[in-house]
Structure formats: structure tokens, C-alpha cells
Amino acid sequence: MDKRKALKILQDLLKIKSVNNHEAQVADYIKLLFDDYPAAQVTVVNYAPGxxxxxxxxxxxxxxxxxxxxxxxxxxxxxxxxxxxxxxFAGEMDADNVYGRGASDMKGGLAALIYVLLDLLAEKRVFTGSIRLFATIGEETGNYGAAQLTRQGFADELDALIVGEPSQLQVEYTHRGVIDYELAAEGKAAHSANPEAGNNAIDQLFRFYTAITQLMASKTKIDPVLGSLLHNVTQIVGGEQINSIPARARLYGNIRTTPLYPNQPLMAEVTDLVAQLNQQPENNLTLTYHYPESPLPGNAQAPFVQLFRRVASHTLGQQVAVVGDSGATDASEFIRAAQKFPVVIFGPGNNSSHQVDEYVAIKDYLAAITIYQQVILQFLR
Known part of the structure; x- marks a missing residue:
């Protein structure tokens, strides 16, 4: 392994400001890395300008x-x-860590995957089958890129998938899904001294909150790995001033689903709940879902998962845990492809993701490269 080259790729990625957009700059940099290798088929899939x-x-x-x-x-x-x-966005490095926004989530994992492919090409390593790297836009705000690539059929041929999200070098095989929703209430403004002349939009939200809390409390099945279904109201906006009955209000909620409570049936129940509330003349509620992501089902004993566990344990010199993840990843979109395949989420990273002075440990980054390479070569013997 050329450690200097591997670290330079990571530092270069961290210097590109791809905050929720501008991903084309990162894609252009990666494309340049593969220009010297005709054996690599590089396809740019545009989503929007930049x-x-x-x-x-x-x-x-x-x-x-x-x-x-x-x-x-x-x-x-x-x-x-x-x-x-x-x-x-400087990609600074000391003896132990590389720092920068995205070092842990997840330019560390992405850089490691890129380096492995470049090394396979440079060393002309022998393997059967094919390797396909997906570098996606918009994961942090809705998995737009993975959804686009899946719709266009790029994942239809997969037999297995590695997602390089930070797993603290544990092997993750399942994770929660996400349902983000917005509920808008339309009422009628009035003076607060004469509330009967209006229709309080915030009161409508309270009725919904009571009803959905009861609905979610009825979901008592607990996933043995991921735990229970989670629901939180995370934002409420409404009202014009303190002495006026509000004509409009909005509520935002977040549901973290599990394979025991898949997204579509749960969304249907919430939609039906709003329809029932709207049968009351005082309610005028509009429900909107924002980029729901399905939970990732998985089997801890699947051969691909166990291959990853063995390789990681051998490389790290200790038993590596096979676990689930409370968050969601691009895998939620890729599993919509034409055929089913096992997924492993594995990558260098830690709890500094999304925090000040985010970093990735150099030793973890280099270990991930070794593990990725061994898994690839053993899977594609």
C-alpha cells in the first residue's frame, strides 16, 4: 500500500467544499484519478447543475x-x-488523524474505496466478475443520487454491496429507515379575545399530535437488533402574534422505522389518520412526506456478512462485531434494484461525524483499505 498516495486522496477530497451541493467538483476530481486507466469505465450521471x-x-x-x-x-x-x-476544508493531518468536514462521514470511506480500485488497476490484480463504484450526490439530504442511479438500472446487476459509511470498523448488516413528514394546518385568524370567530390552526396540530402518539404507542414489536419504532415531533411553526388566533401552522415529524414496521404500510396508516381527522369540520390538514428511506433488512449469517467479519477480524487482530445501525444510508435506495443482494455497511469513522473538528484516525483509514481489498478479492475469486 502506498500510504502517502492513500492519504493524499483523502486530503484532496476534504479540501473540496461539497456542502449539500457542488458534488460535481468532487466527481471531477475522482474522474481525473481514473483517466490513466482505460480499463475503468467512468460514467457521469448528472442530477442538476453542479x-x-x-x-x-x-x-x-x-x-x-x-x-x-x-x-x-x-x-x-x-x-x-x-x-x-x-x-x-483544509484536510489537515497530524500523526494520528486527518481532520475536516466529511473526514468521518464519509469521505474517509469513499477515499478508501477509491484507493482500492486504483490499486487494483495499477497492480493489475486478477479477479473474476466486476466491481462497480457508486459515488452519489445528496445522501445527507435525501439520498437523491442513489435513488437516481437505482431508477436508471445501475444497481440491477449487483450480487452484493459495500457501503463505506463510518461504522467504527464494525460490520453493519441492517439499519433503520426514515420517514420525514410535514403536516400543514389551515385555520382562520381572529382576535384572541374572540376565539370563536376563528379556527386555531395550532389546535388542529395538537389533535393530530395526540392521535399519532396513540398510533405509534400501539406499535409494540421490537426488532432484536434495531430496537423499537421511534417517532418524534421535531419542529412546530405557527402563529402571527400573541393576541391573534393563528390561521396557519406546520408540524414536522421524524419516524425511524425497522423491518418489523416497513415504511409503506406505516405511511398508509398515518395518511389514513389524517384523513380521519379531516372528517371533523374544524380540521383542515395536509400531509406531505419528504424523501422516505426504507429500513435495510439483513441476515447476520449471510455468507457475505460473515466473509466481511472474518476478514476484518483477521486484519484488526480482534473479533469484530456484527451489528445494526440506527441511521439510514444510500442502501435504502439501492435495495430497490431488480434483484435482492446482501449489504454490508463498513467504513472508517467515529462519533465526530457532523461535529466540530471532525476527523478520521489514520490507522482506521488504512485498515479499511486493507479490509476492502481483501473482501473484494475473496468475493470475486
């Missing part, structure tokens, strides 16, 4: 299985830059 996905396919010496690798190009905002000791 926003491009990248699909890189490498074929082995004969036909066989297809292994997918996935990482996203976008990062979240750094927030107050003055609070950072290490500038968020």
Missing part, C-alpha cells in the same frame, strides 16, 4: 459476480467555522 453522480465499473478477467461499492460525495455544513481548531 451536481453529478459518478459510476466507475471495472471488469475482471472473466465474467462472474458483480460487487458494488458505494460512497456519497456531499457533506453537511461545518457550522461556525471559527469554532474549529482545524479548518473544515
Amino acid at each position: 451536481r453529478s453522480n459518478l459510476v466507475i465499473t471495472i471488469h475482471g478477467d472473466q465474467s462472474g459476480k458483480t460487487l458494488g461499492l458505494a460512497g456519497h460525495l456531499d457533506v453537511v455544513s461545518p457550522g461556525d467555522v471559527s469554532a474549529w481548531r482545524h479548518p473544515p
